Each structure stands twice: as structure tokens, then as C-alpha cells.
Amino acid sequence: MEFRDIAATSGFATHSLRHPLEGLSSFGPTLNEATFGLLGSSFKPERDIPRETILQLAKHHPSRIYLAARTESKARDAIISIQSQLASPADIRYISLDLASFKSIRAAADKFQSESDRLDLLILNAGTMGNPATKTEDGFEVQLGTNHVGHFLLSKLLLPTLQKTVEQIRASGATPDVRVVSLSSAAHMISPTTFEELTSTPSLLSASTWHRYGASKAANIFFASELARRHPEILSVSVHPGAVKSDLYTHAKSSSSFMKYSLELVSSIFFRNTSSGALNTLFAATTPRDQLVNGAYYTPVGYRSDAGQYVISELLSAGHQILNLDLMPMSHPDVHTLKTDLADSGQVFNALSGQWQLHEPFPEGLPPRPDAVIHLAGYARNMLVPDNETFRANTQGTYNIVEAACKLGIRKVILASSVTVYGVSFAQGDADYPYFPIDEDQDVNPTDTYAIAKLCNERVARGFAARFGIDIYILRIGRVIEPEEYNDDIFYSYVHEPALWKVHGWSYIDVRDLGRMCDAALRTDGLGFQVFNATNDAMTNFKRTEEFLKEHYPNTPIVRALEEFEVPLSNAKIKRLLGFQEKHPWKKYFTLAEKKAKA
Incomplete structure (x- = not known):
């Protein structure tokens, strides 16, 4: 397709x-x-x-x-x-x-x-x-x-x-x-x-x-x-x-x-x-x-995350046309923003069934009727607003998007979920993964509102995919890294204090590779409902993966042999089913930053 x-x-x-x-x-x-x-x-x-x-x-x-x-x-x-x-x-x-x-x-x-x-x-x-x-x-x-x-x-x-x-x-x-x-x-x-x-x-x-x-x-x-x-x-x-x-x-x-x-x-x-x-x-x-x-x-407000900009740039470079549904305009000459409140089902339905055949020339250039929907919007974590608002906003918008897409005959939906569904991030105290590598087959039972909302969205998507026979692909996204962030304080701590970063399975996703994942998902048809860990290939540490896990988590079983620096939050499924290949490994950029700092 x-x-x-x-x-x-x-x-x-x-x-x-x-x-x-x-x-x-x-x-x-x-x-x-x-x-x-x-x-x-x-x-x-x-x-x-x-x-x-x-x-x-x-x-x-x-x-x-x-x-x-x-x-x-x-x-x-x-x-x-x-x-x-x-x-x-x-x-x-x-x-x-x-x-x-x-x-x-x-x-x-x-x-x-x-x-x-x-x-x-x-x-x-x-x-x-x-x-x-x-x-x-x-x-x-x-x-x-x-x-x-x-x-x-x-x-x-x-x-x-x-x-x-x-x-x-x-x-x-x-x-x-x-x-x-x-x-x-x-x-x-x-x-x-x-x-x-x-x-x-x-x-x-x-x-x-x-x-x-x-x-x-x-x-x-x-x-x-x-x-x-x-x-x-x-x-x-x-x-x-x-x-x-x-x-x-x-x-x-x-x-x-x-x-x-x-x-x-x-x-x-x-x-x-x-x-x-x-x-x-x-x-x-x-x-x-x-x-x-x-x-x-x-958190930064009145402001669009640069992550969305990078993803959209990757999709545009892959030849896709994009209509942006948002309350804030996107500063990109090739993207038209239709101001839409995703919490309003009527607005979402109307936006996805808009007036695609208008003859009046629009300076921004209106795209044709959409063939697919990528939904990335929502509160990014807990404690930005009260829990009930986090749950309402993050589930209502997703439900509205999925329902409208299915009833309008759009055959593919890609949704952003989160690695927090594994229950280690935002846990009540210290929590452990049941085994390594962490794959999509692990039973998930998170206890925090943000992750529970994400899990609800996955269940909604699964039901609608079965009901309407369409493809809905879930991307469980962890820490998104933009190009300039490889030289910042937080990423430095990922590498040098890894014990602190069990919460995202020592994984990351380069925002440009996230865009390429979305492109791969758009080009791969017929898989029905699928959940993918959206991570890059390598863990954020210089130690070999099995050595690191045995040293820090000796009581957690390793259920298969791991590649030398394989990310514990496995991306094997997205590589196998969607053909994803990373283009932006962290060591390529972090090493340069280290050398520059020592110069």
C-alpha cells in the first residue's frame, strides 16, 4: 500500500x-x-x-x-x-x-x-x-x-x-x-x-x-x-x-x-x-x-516538542504528505496544521473527514484525504497535571483518534505507548523486571496513572483492530533523544551512572530513528494489531550487556543469549517484522562529545 x-x-x-x-x-x-x-x-x-x-x-x-x-x-x-x-x-x-x-x-x-x-x-x-x-x-x-x-x-x-x-x-x-x-x-x-x-x-x-x-x-x-x-x-x-x-x-x-x-x-x-x-x-x-x-x-508549554518536528521531518523526507492535527501550529512550510482539540470526538471525526476537494488555492497547500494516522500527542508523564486529568486526556484523545479512523475507513493507525507499561518506571518503590531481555510478551501490570492510561490505549486499539480488521501498531517508546542531547547532563548520567536508569531498561530511541520506525510501520501492511518496543539497538553503557546485568541484577534470569551490547529492552520484534535498522547509534555521537570535552 x-x-x-x-x-x-x-x-x-x-x-x-x-x-x-x-x-x-x-x-x-x-x-x-x-x-x-x-x-x-x-x-x-x-x-x-x-x-x-x-x-x-x-x-x-x-x-x-x-x-x-x-x-x-x-x-x-x-x-x-x-x-x-x-x-x-x-x-x-x-x-x-x-x-x-x-x-x-x-x-x-x-x-x-x-x-x-x-x-x-x-x-x-x-x-x-x-x-x-x-x-x-x-x-x-x-x-x-x-x-x-x-x-x-x-x-x-x-x-x-x-x-x-x-x-x-x-x-x-x-x-x-x-x-x-x-x-x-x-x-x-x-x-x-x-x-x-x-x-x-x-x-x-x-x-x-x-x-x-x-x-x-x-x-x-x-x-x-x-x-x-x-x-x-x-x-x-x-x-x-x-x-x-x-x-x-x-x-x-x-x-x-x-x-x-x-x-x-x-x-x-x-x-x-x-x-x-x-x-x-x-x-x-x-x-x-x-x-x-x-x-x-x-514543563515547556506554549511549545511543541522538537521530537514531533524530527519525526515529521523524517516522514516528509521519506515522501509522505502530512496533515497536523493540533492546537498549536507547526512551523514547517510543508505541513498544514488543522487546529483540533483531540479530546473532542466531533472535532477529531470532522478533521479526519475534511473538505479535501476544495478548489480554492490555499497558500500552505492542503494534503489529500489521509490514508493513515500517527498519534503521538498527550501528557508526557505523571505529575504534570492531577492524575485524573492525565488519564482523561491521554485516553480520551486516543479513543477519539482510533474510533474516527476506523469508522472513516482509514486502514492504518500508529499509536505512541510507553515503556512505562512494564511497571518499573513510576513504580511504588523499587521494582524489577521478571526477566531479560524485556520483550513485548512480558505480562504488564503498571501501578501509576500514566502507564495505566497507556495500557488502556493498547487494549482499545486491540479491540478496534479486531472489530474493523485494520492494522494498528503500538510503539512502546522510552527516552527520546534529540541530536543535541547526546552531550547533555542527563545522557551523561545514562552512561556513567546506569544503575539510576533501570526505569527505561537502559534503552533510548534517537528521535530520527523514531521517525524511521514510523515510516517502516506505514510501509508494512497486514500485521493487524501489534506491539513493538521502540528502542535503538545498544544499551546506554560501555559494559557488555550480560556482564552488566549479572553484576547489578544477579537474581533476574536471562532467558536467551544476548548480543555483546544488546539493549535489555529488546527491539528484536520491530527489526524482524518491520525491517527497522537503526541509523543513529548513541556511541557515534557520545564518543565525539567525549573527545571534544577532553580536547
Whole structure:
């Protein structure tokens, strides 16, 4: 069967339908009386996201911006750089601040309050990462002490000014809009699992560096939520900045460990580039208040995952035409987006049975009626929204897509599921796989809402495939890696601290190879309902697979011989039935990154 067109649902459900810079633009006229504090930043030329945040805010003429940082020379260089890019000078002031020191924090708060009685927006974006097991001068584990406790104390000291600003705005007859934005990270997913562990200095000091970092990022989320509960007049949200890209691994190394990090305060926002890096902070800072949930944690929103862009690019290069069904447009000249709410069955049905024969020329070029549907949209994990909303959104949209496709006579549907259905990710405590390699025949009984929703989708697909006699292929996707992520901090930990990454079976999928998997699925007919592990060939470790598994999981049986570096979450089925062959092995890119770091 030759596919003329694919209807792809490639977006991810979000709280907002606005691009962050749209929010900044509409919010701009109200900034004139505002005083901002971007507190705890440091600056490096190659990773200057705080500077970009200040630059974008300064373009809208706030009355004053305070920039607090540990290294004065870098902060003042950043201010000079920002001023050079503004049409007119902005009032940007430096305050000395070391978040690892209560003494410094108190001095910084006193300095600010001696100069200003107004604070409209407080951005807490400093941080440290990957440190040895040490303490701050006040006795806290250094990552939790800097990334959370320091921010907590600073916010507490500035709270009277924030509250006074609320009253000033209210007295003027306007609606108060005072905000605190806390920079968290997706690393909260690897934090300790109990509150006692998260808050115990001895426990943290005995944990791995990544668990300690994850604890600090989880604490950022808890702090933002509790601040909102106690002081609802102040909008408090936490944000994950997006894809991480850091040079921290080039810090001094020792022979006794993989790496040794300096304790220099560095920004906790790491992005692919400076222009995209500040977007989620700007989103939280400028989106109209009634469009935000007080106390919420936001992953990149008003934003389409680059993963969908890569998949679509691969499909276009393979000769397919694509109609994108999403609430956000796709910035690709060859893809038309039909704005569609996937949770609305009527909209989905109508979108897939649209007016394909219109003679009026459309500048974007309308594709023909679709022959297949690829559904990738949904909340990407637990804890982005309440569990019931995760379940509703991720199952309702999938049901609507599958039902509409079947009843409209579309003969192929490809659905994104997840390796979380194996029950090790998001488990209640530590869970083990029943055997290795992990294949699609394993009985699955996950306990978390996200994975249960994915499993429900698989059952829905199986029933509709049998009822209508069509092909529905399920891709159990794990950690999706984009090309630039091979050199980031998380992927480094995949390789050098593999015990932490049992949750995805030491597997990954290069986003370009995911696109090629979708293409292979489109071109292979007649398999009915099938489930495939969507992974690349090799495990993310330099040890041989059987050696690694026997060393770390001696009680888990290995039921067949494994190739030298074969991924434990097996992709043998997708290679056998769909003819998939990987093109982007991780060692091809990671080795180059390692050599570059050593140069």
C-alpha cells in the first residue's frame, strides 16, 4: 500500500495555547511600573540564559530590574551586553548573592529592600549541579542547600515586599499580579521517594549526586506549590526549562570518580540555545494570570516538542504528505496544521473527514484525504497535571483518534505507548523486571496513572483492530533523544551512572530513528494489531550487556543469549517484522562529545 498522506497528531497537551513571546508582547504595556528581581544568576558566554531572560523583559521598559549573582564581574558584563541590545537604556542593578550562604542571602535581601519597596516578579533561577557530597556553610547538603534552601530563605525575606506590592496595586484600583517563578527541572523524577529522605542531610549525603540534585529540584516544585497555598494573592509556579545542555561535565575530574564538579553557582536553566532557553521562564512570567494555575509545575508549554518536528521531518523526507492535527501550529512550510482539540470526538471525526476537494488555492497547500494516522500527542508523564486529568486526556484523545479512523475507513493507525507499561518506571518503590531481555510478551501490570492510561490505549486499539480488521501498531517508546542531547547532563548520567536508569531498561530511541520506525510501520501492511518496543539497538553503557546485568541484577534470569551490547529492552520484534535498522547509534555521537570535552 502506498501512503499518500498521514494525519499526524504531534503536539503535547499543555496548560497554554500561547507562545511565550506572544504573552510577553501582550503583557508588555503593563510592565512600566514593575520592578523585577532575577536573583541568583551567574553568567557564562556559552550558556547565558539569565541574560536572555533579562533582555526580553527589559525590552518592555520595567521601572527597574535587580540582578543578583555570585560573580560581580560576570554580572556586570552581562548588564553591559544587555544594554547594548536595547533601544533605550534600562535600569538594571547588581546585587551580590551567594545562595550557599545565609549571611550573603540576608545581606542581599537587606540591600534590595533598602532600595525598593516594590517587587512585581521574582525569578529564582540559580543552582548548582553534580557536586560531591558536601555541605553549605550552614550545614545543608550543598545542592539542596543552594537550589532550594537558599531560594526559600531569600523568598521568605522578600515576602513582605511582595505582599506590599500586592497592596499597592490593589490600592491603585488595578488587579494585583505579583509572581514568583521557581526554576525546577525534570530531574525531580530521580529524587528520593520519601519526604524523610529528601529532607535528611545524612541521607542525602549518602545518596548519589543525581539523587541529591533531583531532591533539590523536587523541593523547588514543593516550595512553589506551598507558597501558592499559603499566599494565594501571589502567583507562584515552578517550571522545567526544557532540554538540558550543560558544560558542567568538563569541570575538574579526579581519578577516584567519574568527575568532580566545582561549587560555583551556575544557572539552573540549561537549554539548546539562549533564544529558546528563556521561553518557559518568560511564559510563566508574562502569560495572563487567569491562564495559569497557582502552584502548578509547568514543563515547556506554549511549545511543541522538537521530537514531533524530527519525526515529521523524517516522514516528509521519506515522501509522505502530512496533515497536523493540533492546537498549536507547526512551523514547517510543508505541513498544514488543522487546529483540533483531540479530546473532542466531533472535532477529531470532522478533521479526519475534511473538505479535501476544495478548489480554492490555499497558500500552505492542503494534503489529500489521509490514508493513515500517527498519534503521538498527550501528557508526557505523571505529575504534570492531577492524575485524573492525565488519564482523561491521554485516553480520551486516543479513543477519539482510533474510533474516527476506523469508522472513516482509514486502514492504518500508529499509536505512541510507553515503556512505562512494564511497571518499573513510576513504580511504588523499587521494582524489577521478571526477566531479560524485556520483550513485548512480558505480562504488564503498571501501578501509576500514566502507564495505566497507556495500557488502556493498547487494549482499545486491540479491540478496534479486531472489530474493523485494520492494522494498528503500538510503539512502546522510552527516552527520546534529540541530536543535541547526546552531550547533555542527563545522557551523561545514562552512561556513567546506569544503575539510576533501570526505569527505561537502559534503552533510548534517537528521535530520527523514531521517525524511521514510523515510516517502516506505514510501509508494512497486514500485521493487524501489534506491539513493538521502540528502542535503538545498544544499551546506554560501555559494559557488555550480560556482564552488566549479572553484576547489578544477579537474581533476574536471562532467558536467551544476548548480543555483546544488546539493549535489555529488546527491539528484536520491530527489526524482524518491520525491517527497522537503526541509523543513529548513541556511541557515534557520545564518543565525539567525549573527545571534544577532553580536547
